[in-house]
């Protein structure tokens with residue numbers, strides 16, 4: 001790509017309102033063959049989630065993608081379409097269809113495929129006006145759905161769906177979504193190229209070695225698939241495969257963020273944009289704290305902690321990949337394209353080169369400030385507060401028949417055997433409390449508890465939440481935990497467990513889930529709503 005002379009990549013500069021409305025007059029930008037300069041422009045990778053594609057496809061194809069074409073080569077990465085919510089979206093429907101195909105005699109999956117087909121045909125009909133483009137998209141949708149139906153019928157006959165087969169089924173969601181998005185862009189005068197990453201992984205990897213080499217291989221393979229599009233805008237499936245063990249098991253839902261990140265790394269893009277239905281990352285979940293403020297810049301470490309502890313704005317594996325390559329991630333809102341969003345940018349060099357060998361130093365805080373991004377490193381304050389619901393606390397008290405090191409070893413090997421992940425931990429020599437986050441598998445948990453009873457007394461508390469205060473500037477900040485816990489005490493919020501120290505930028509505690517929103521609000525009110533006032537006290 002063309003390197004920029006300035007310490008800031010170009011699109012890192014705040015965008016003006018005019019940017020997103022550059023084509024508000026309805027004239028599409030033409031990326032035609034004569035426009036050779038287009039190939040020298042830096043890449044921007046834009047990822048669109050399923051609900052954004054379901055609800056805001058007009059804005060995405062009519063405004064957002066086109067507004068960047070005068071200055072950038074754009075890659076569009078799509079998740080499967082969700083016309084209402086993710087739970088009712090195409091990926092969930094596909095997973096239901098796969099399950100129903102395994103029920104002997106069931107025809108539910110045939111109805112599900114038909115629903116998916118009609119949903120996409122309706123979207124095409126509604127938004128594409130050119131009859132030839134519409135016809136082509138309709139044919140593509142019908143073909144993909146016919147193949148899916150035949151595949152599920154075959155699976156029902158052989159009564160088996162392997163991880164590989166599940167991937168083939170799930171991949172249809174992203175393919176259909178890309179067909180529609182590419183069709184709409186073509187309809188608006190933008191030439192596109194549909195790219196499926198479904199079969200892009202040719203090398204053989206072992207499920208136990210999905211390490212950085214694997215990700216580096218993926219970013220090279222994705223970039224190779226994308227970079228041959230010439231002047232056309234690649235519209236790429238967020239689904240990629242074949243990942244050993246299956247994408248769902250190895251990466252999990254929300255995999256499109258990671259696909260987009262790896263494409264950005266492979267292309268050495270100027271920026272990765274993750275388009276959502278929220279303005280960016282806030283000081284707290286804006287649906288739960290009305291005074292939450294939009295953060296215009298945040299470090300990757302903070303973004304990772306927030307993502308892991310409940311504010312799942314992007315897939316957890318995404319950050320590490322782009323940050324290693326020093327590529328900024330910008331979170332932007334499809335409902336407010338001219339907003340500047342939140343930029344996730346490292347405040348110190350990673351020391352790691354990109355697969356292409358570059359290691360651009362990040363901008364200094366002075367340069368950031370000059371460009372309107374207030375990552376003021378001289379002030380000490382927390383950055384955001386987050387809650388993770390649906391947490392269980394597991395307490396084990398040793399029966400003293402084993403010494404301490406054996407006690408811990410047995411506990412962790414048991415949890416590992418049943419695939420139970422631990423979020424927070426607090427220990428003494430004979431007692432251990434663990435917060436188990438997210439979606440605890442009850443059946444596996446029962447088995448693990450049975451097994452743990454041989455080493456001590458075990459009890460479990462459900463309906464708990466982890467409350468975390470996150471901030472890079474909190475490091476060595478005397479009194480901050482005291483202030484956090486006294487604020488909770490004043491609000492009569494009982495603290496079940498405390499954890500500080502594992503990560504210097506996160507202080508977490510476990511509280512009752514029913515008090516979580518109240519707790520987040522009091523902490524926000526006291527420690528985050530007025531940062532200036534807070535700093536005076538320190």
Ligand SMILES: Nc1ncnc2c1ncn2[C@@H]1O[C@H](COP(=O)(O)OP(=O)(O)O)[C@@H](O)[C@H]1O
Pocket residue numbers: 049051086275276277278280281282283284285286287306310311312313384386
């Ligand atoms: N600190 C935070 N900043 C922004 N959003 C947050 C935060 N914590 C939780 N959220 C929630 O994360 C969601 C992410 O945006 P959205 O695009 O709506 O989600 P999804 O990707 O699940 O469709 C928002 O609905 C928002 O309420």
Ligand SMILES: N[C@@H](CC(=O)OP(=O)(O)O)C(=O)O
Pocket residue numbers: 048049050051079080086091092173238252253254255256257
């Ligand atoms: N469609 C996939 C992949 C994805 O990334 O979705 P989204 O970007 O809409 O969260 C899923 O539902 O998990």
